[in-house]
Amino acid sequence: QxxxxxxxxxxxxxxQSITISCTGTSSDVGRYNLVSWYQQHPGKAPKVMISEVSKxxxxxxxxxxxxxxxxxxxLTIFGLQAEDEADYYCCSYAYNSYVFGTGTKVTVL
Amino acid sequence: xVQLVESGGGLVKPGGSLRLSCEASxxxxxxxxxxxxxxxxxxxxxxxxxxWSNSDGGTTDYAAPVNGxxxxxRDDSKDILYLQMTSLKSEDTAVYYCTxxxxxxxxxxxxxxxHGTLVxxxx
Numbered sequence: 001q002x003x004x005x006x007x008x009x010x011x012x013x014x015x016q017s018i019t020i021s022c023t024g025t026s027s028d029v030g031r032y033n034l035v036s037w038y039q040q041h042p043g044k045a046p047k048v049m050i051s052e053v054s055k056x057x058x059x060x061x062x063x064x065x066x067x068x069x070x071x072x073x074x075l076t077i078f079g080l081q082a083e084d085e086a087d088y089y090c091c092s093y094a095y096n097s098y099v100f101g102t103g104t105k106v107t108v109l
Numbered sequence: 110x111v112q113l114v115e116s117g118g119g120l121v122k123p124g125g126s127l128r129l130s131c132e133a134s135x136x137x138x139x140x141x142x143x144x145x146x147x148x149x150x151x152x153x154x155x156x157x158x159x160x161w162s163n164s165d166g167g168t169t170d171y172a173a174p175v176n177g178x179x180x181x182x183r184d185d186s187k188d189i190l191y192l193q194m195t196s197l198k199s200e201d202t203a204v205y206y207c208t209x210x211x212x213x214x215x216x217x218x219x220x221x222x223x224h225g226t227l228v229x230x231x232x
Contacts, residue, residue: 036217036218036219045206045223045224046206048219051220057211099156100155102153103153
């Protein structure tokens with residue numbers, strides 16, 4: 001199972017919106033509505049930001065939004081804030097296994 | 110509050126074995142589907158494997174790179190998840206995270222994570 005493809009880096013100024021893409025195949029992202037997104041700050045454990053494509057867990061800011069179209073899922077961060085600077089990973093179920101994305105470093109300019 | 114605490118990491122020689130443990134609290138462990146995810150130094154996240162709850166069959170699934178070398182098990186009487194690793198290779202060097210979901214009966218996402226335990230495979 002190959003890793004899902006994410007851009008290596010995305011940047012934006014405070015207040016702006018950014019979108020991170022996550023491209024898989026018809027065997028993972030395209031087949032199941034089981035895409036999740038994780039935020040990871042340096043030296044910390046990942047934190048779930050979005051589950052099942054677009055569900056936002058309790059406690060996660062409404063500035064985070066997930067969607068999917070075909071084999072590509074997306075995470076949009078609205079109103080970018082300094083604390084959003086981190087690494088972000090997508091993940092998809094893929095028939096008795098899970099595959100993570102390559103990871104995207106978000107920089108707040 | 111759900112807490113997952115991993116232990117058992119350390120330095121091991123290539124070809125050696127190691128057993129990781131994950132003590133869980135704050136959740137109905139016997140009903141929880143559990144998973145291990147690892148992260149090599151400076152690299153991304155990689156799913157290792159999962160175990161269903163025993164009431165759902167206790168099935169285990171593994172990622173291809175560890176299949177046949179790693180074994181996930183659970184002790185519901187102690188609320189502990191295990192990862193037995195054998196025939197270790199240098200590419201198994203990583204921080205190993207114990208994870209689980211808030212869902213019951215399946216594993217749609219990794220909602221709770223431990224702090225991780227570092228495994229270093231080197232001669």
